[in-house]
Amino acid sequence: MDSTSYSVTSKELCLFLSRYAVFLLGCGATCIRLEKNVRRMAHAFGKDVELTIMPRHVHMTVYGKDKNEMFTSIDTVLHTAISFDINTRLSELSWEVADRKIGFFEAKERFESIISSRSGNRWVVLLLVSLANASFCRLFGGDWVAMLMVGIATLAGFYLKQQLLRRGFDARVTVFFCAFLSSVLGATCALYGWGTTPDIAIGTSVLYLVPGIPFLNSFSDMIYSHYICAFSRFVDALILTGCLSVGLCCGMLLMNIGMF
Amino acid sequence: MLLQILQDALFAAIAAIGFSAISNPPKRAYFYCALLAAVGHSLRFVLMQAPGIGWHIIVASVVAAFIIGVLAVFLSPKVKTPAETCLFPALLPMIPGIYAYKSFGGLAMSILAIGEESFNHYFYLFAYNGLTCLFILIGMVTGATIPIFLFKNISFRATR
Known part of the structure; x- marks a missing residue:
């Protein structure tokens, strides 16, 4: 035919x-x-x-x-x-x-x-994300020591994220644990007094978990009057940010560091 | 100043490549993501930091997002991807992540606070960070989407 x-x-x-x-x-x-x-x-x-x-x-x-x-x-x-x-x-x-x-x-x-096509190589993604978050630390004014620690914290946190998601863990639980792990590692600078910007290291160590694309999609839907989808995407992103914050707070409590 | 701007552009480009890798863009889009992010972030840096300009972060984000929105629309037929594919990952380095989780932190602390003064302080931190984050996001997306909307014929035909 x-x-x-x-x-x-x-x-x-x-x-x-x-x-x-x-x-x-x-x-x-x-x-x-x-x-x-x-x-x-x-x-x-x-x-x-x-x-x-x-x-x-x-x-x-x-x-x-x-x-x-x-x-x-x-x-x-x-x-x-x-x-x-x-x-x-x-x-x-x-x-x-x-x-x-x-x-x-x-x-x-x-x-x-x-x-049915497969996504990119996850090891490459892991490496790129770690480099990205380390450069992000630089954008916020972190020094080289802070960048290095943020890179390591991201490497560990994002690896955990990949492993948990592969095993079918809930996205919110995953984000919580990753934020906790990354913030504990990111706090090493503050713990040992390395570098001059330990606070920036902790702050940026979890930023790779911020659900940027859902936030952007949400507001794009809002502009085209798809309010219900916009709202649901926004709430999804907000909940993930909330899980991130709780993980970060727990990490900071454990390391005895205040957020403000 | 020039060195600082170039440095800002470089690190924003690396950040955009890495963060866009999370959302699996087509390989040919990486270069354009990095380019747009470098332009956008360094432009915002200039608008906020340059002597004599010194704009607020919200206004600077809107203008920077609008400019890279226009760039993305005209580049997208060249890359043969939808405009969002290059544009949204390029906006990621400008997402106010720190404001977002600080506002949650402020909320938690204000609930746990004892006494009016300490509550007011943490509630202020919650409201200040939350509102700043929200308006940067709304402004950025509006600024970046207006070009897609204005040049509909180009932006929705890019993959043709």
């Missing part, structure tokens, strides 16, 4: 777009991008689509131009790790469909291969 001339039914298209939507949202796309990508693909197949994006579900109806045949489905949003790589490739896919470069079956195949 020639896939480009195949006439897709609303049901087939809806089931595909619904899966596409929950994966795109799960990998950390903003609501506005999701709407645009889904609508673009539906139009390419001569259909129209209306969707409701909720924090944990996507509810979608696909219909033909005359509204004679319709199909509705609800899917649960997948909570996978944030991946701009998958986000980018799924957006590319939507344009390939819109520009009629690929047909329905090929698009489905391409989609499955994109979502």
Whole structure:
């Protein structure tokens, strides 16, 4: 069968777009991008689509131009790790469909291969994150000793994060333990009186745990009036920041250092 | 001053590469993330620290975010990624993380505080850090998103 001339039914298209939507949202796309990508693909197949994006579900109806045949489905949003790589490739896919470069079956195949692709090397990520947080310490005015300690604290903390998440620990529990470990290690400077900026070392040692992308996505959704998603993403990010702070406070209490 | 600005740009670029690695960007986006972060963070540094300018951190963040938002929109068709892919990781070094957890710390201390004076002090720290953090975030995202919105035709077609 020639896939480009195949006439897709609303049901087939809806089931595909619904899966596409929950994966795109799960990998950390903003609501506005999701709407645009889904609508673009539906139009390419001569259909129209209306969707409701909720924090944990996507509810979608696909219909033909005359509204004679319709199909509705609800899917649960997948909570996978944030991946701009998958986000980018799924957006590319939507344009390939819109520009009629690929047909329905090929698009489905391409989609499955994109979502099953593996993320980058975790050791490289670990190293880059440690370097990043050490430079961050520098941006806040830390000296070389503080940078070194922050690098070590991040290395240990982020390694723990990777290991706990791989074993299926809850994200909030993970953030708490990582913040605790990193702040205890970051406090070494203060404990032994190394360097001139021990307070900056403790303060920045946990910053790699701040959920930056969820905060940014949340406000992006707010600007496009997706208030419910914006609020839920904001609360998610706030809770993680809270867990981070509690972990940090416990670490500082253990090392007998005050936050202010 | 020039040396300080360059240093700020360099470390912001390293920070952006590392923090963006957490959210798996496509490999070709790393360079642009680093470039945008370096421009954004050093611009904010100049706006806040340069003699005669000395802006507040909130205003400086908004302006810096707007400028790299414009840059990201025009670079994104070149990199063939959505504008957010380069822009959001580049904003990460400007996220006010310290304000965020200090406001939680202030909240905890104000609950545990004994006496009005000590409560007021910690509540002030909670409110000050919390509000500053919130408005930096809102301002940054608004500043960075306005260009995506203004140049819709470019930003949502970048992956075409």
